[in-house]
Amino acid sequence: MGGGHAPLLDLHCCCLPCAEMGDIEEVFASFLAAEAVEGEEALLYLTRRYKGLAVSACAHAIFFCRLLQALRPSSIGKSLLTSLADSYSLKVGIIGGGRLGKQLARALVAVGRAPCSSVRVSTRRPESLPDLQKLGLTCFYDNAQLAAWADVLFLCCLPSHLLSICSVVRPAIRKPCVVYSLITAVPLPRLKQLLCYNAIVRPQYQCPGKEPTKEYGTKGTITEALQDLAVVQATCPLTSQAKIKVNGKWLVGIFYAALNISMWQSLPHQEALAFLNDLCFPEHCHICAEKKASCPRFTRESFVSKSFASSMTQVETFPWFDLTAAQLRESPFSQLLEKSESVQNHLAVLYQACFGDWPTKTSPTLAVAEPGMMLDQDSSLSTTASNVFSEIPEETTDCVSKSS
Numbered sequence: 200m201g202g203g204h205a206p207l208l209d210l211h212c213c214c215l216p217c218a219e220m221g222d223i224e225e226v227f228a229s230f231l232a233a234e235a236v237e238g239e240e241a242l243l244y245l246t247r248r249y250k251g252l253a254v255s256a257c258a259h260a261i262f263f264c265r266l267l268q269a270l271r272p273s274s275i276g277k278s279l280l281t282s283l284a285d286s287y288s289l290k291v292g293i294i295g296g297g298r299l300g301k302q303l304a305r306a307l308v309a310v311g312r313a314p315c316s317s318v319r320v321s322t323r324r325p326e327s328l329p330d331l332q333k334l335g336l337t338c339f340y341d342n343a344q345l346a347a348w349a350d351v352l353f354l355c356c357l358p359s360h361l362l363s364i365c366s367v368v369r370p371a372i373r374k375p376c377v378v379y380s381l382i383t384a385v386p387l388p389r390l391k392q393l394l395c396y397n398a399i400v401r402p403q404y405q406c407p408g409k410e411p412t413k414e415y416g417t418k419g420t421i422t423e424a425l426q427d428l429a430v431v432q433a434t435c436p437l438t439s440q441a442k443i444k445v446n447g448k449w450l451v452g453i454f455y456a457a458l459n460i461s462m463w464q465s466l467p468h469q470e471a472l473a474f475l476n477d478l479c480f481p482e483h484c485h486i487c488a489e490k491k492a493s494c495p496r497f498t499r500e501s502f503v504s505k506s507f508a509s510s511m512t513q514v515e516t517f518p519w520f521d522l523t524a525a526q527l528r529e530s531p532f533s534q535l536l537e538k539s540e541s542v543q544n545h546l547a548v549l550y551q552a553c554f555g556d557w558p559t560k561t562s563p564t565l566a567v568a569e570p571g572m573m574l575d576q577d578s579s580l581s582t583t584a585s586n587v588f589s590e591i592p593e594e595t596t597d598c599v600s601k602s603s
Contacts, residue, residue: 251433251443252404253299254424256381257306258434259402259445261425262553263379263453264289264311264351269478270457270471271464288317292349294342294364296322296331299381300355302421304331309422310554321345346371351379358384365393372396375463377456377522387523397521400453403446431554437547448526450546451533455520458502462516469513472497479542479549486544495541502532 268289291307293300304320307313315335320328325338332338339345346352346368356364361382372378372394380390380401387401424430432438436445454475461471480494487494499508502517525533536542 248406248443250421250424251406253302254421254430255404255434255443255445256299256402257303257310257421258425258431258554259436259449260303260353260379260381261306261311262550263400263456264291264307264313265553266453266457267351267377267460270460270466270474288314290348290350291318291353292345292351293318293320293353293355294322294345294368295353295355295357296320296324296328296338297355297357300353301328301331303353303355303381304336305334306421306425308334308336310425319345319348342367343371346376347373349376351377354378354380354382356382358382361385362393365390369394369396374398374519375459377459387526391523397523398456398459399523400449400456401526402449405444405446406442407444425554428551428555431551435547435550437543437550446526447536448533451530451536452522452526454532455502455525455530456522458517459520459522462519465516467514468499468511468517471517472499479545484545484548486541486548492541494545495539500531501535502530504531 271289291313293304300320300322304318307318308315316337319337319339320331321340321342321344322328322338323340325332325340328336328338342364352368352372354361354364376398378390378394378396378399380399382401383403387399390399390401391397425434433441433443435441436447436450457475458471461468461474476496480496484494499511503511507518536546
């Protein structure tokens with residue numbers, strides 16, 4: 200109805216008796232009222248959907264960063280909840296200072312407890328981010344410098360800017376940096392081609408329901424939302440009740456990314472497995488205690504083919520995994536995750552432990568918390584300390600030339 204209502208019906212020109220004209224006015228008024236309600240509902244739906252997507256994206260980014268940090272030597276033996284606050288913390292770079300980039304930076308610092316010195320933002324207008332600078336974050340405009348510095352590089356730019364950004368950062372990216380793309384319009388194969396790099400993670404989100412995001416509400420910040428247990432549970436990638444779903448291969452990709460970190464540190468695969476098992480399957484596990492069962496354990500075959508596992512020596516590291524392939528094809532870990540409910544339940548506990556603690560009677564896989572139940576940020580989850588497919592993943596090929 201954007202251009203006004205007169206072209207549809209001019210009541211003053213109708214040659215009708217007064218009674219009939221009154222009826223038309225009443226029907227027309229009812230129509231306008233109904234359209235206004237539908238418009239408000241549509242706007243509310245879009246607002247909730249955007250809020251839910253932003254909360255989910257930030258929550259998953261926090262979990263990813265904590266998982267990587269937990270496998271760094273300085274963090275081994277520390278809790279996952281506080282791992283990002285380590286003095287040798289993960290260096291996180293964010294390209295893009297728009298709404299999502301700013302929300303992600305705030306969430307990493309406020310919820311992820313990342314030191315401000317370990318989070319940097321590159322944007323064309325750094326002067327537009329005074330609130331982040333007041334927090335102590337470094338904001339500047341040099342995408343290549345940021346890519347060379349970062350352990351994790353988040354892409355939060357517009358799709359139309361991606362080609363020029365990739366041409367600048369491609370020569371600067373070095374292993375074991377992980378590129379984490381929040382540009383939903385650009386698929387993984389295209390990102391791999393543009394960057395000539397295979398350590399890329401890209402979550403994909405779906406909203407299958409018509410009313411997917413009531414849990415998130417429309418007010419409050421993302422940081423505030425992630426203090427609510429119901430919201431944290433709603434973002435869990437392993438819950439069957441999630442109304443905004445992230446693709447399952449995203450979780451597969453970030454675990455292989457963690458193994459790449461261990462490989463780059465020359466950590467023998469047996470030690471890497473021990474750290475992962477202590478992290479994911481703690482000694483005092485209420486899930487297994489309730490079922491009077493033993494916790495599952497990761498083995499070499501959980502991540503590499505049996506033939507490749509049989510050829511590995513005790514001191515050998517895991518290979519460098521192609522993360523794009525891990526998210527596009529089946530792998531030992533994706534098959535394990537699909538088949539093992541016990542592994543799913545334990546990883547759900549690990550995920551929620553990133554954001555605090557919850558009442559022990561509230562199982563993350565069997566119950567949903569009431570909205571407003573706040574998390575205890577001082578608690579922690581105790582942590583002590585063939586390749587993905589049938590052959591070793593090859594290095595990235597078919598790169599876009601610098602002239603493209």
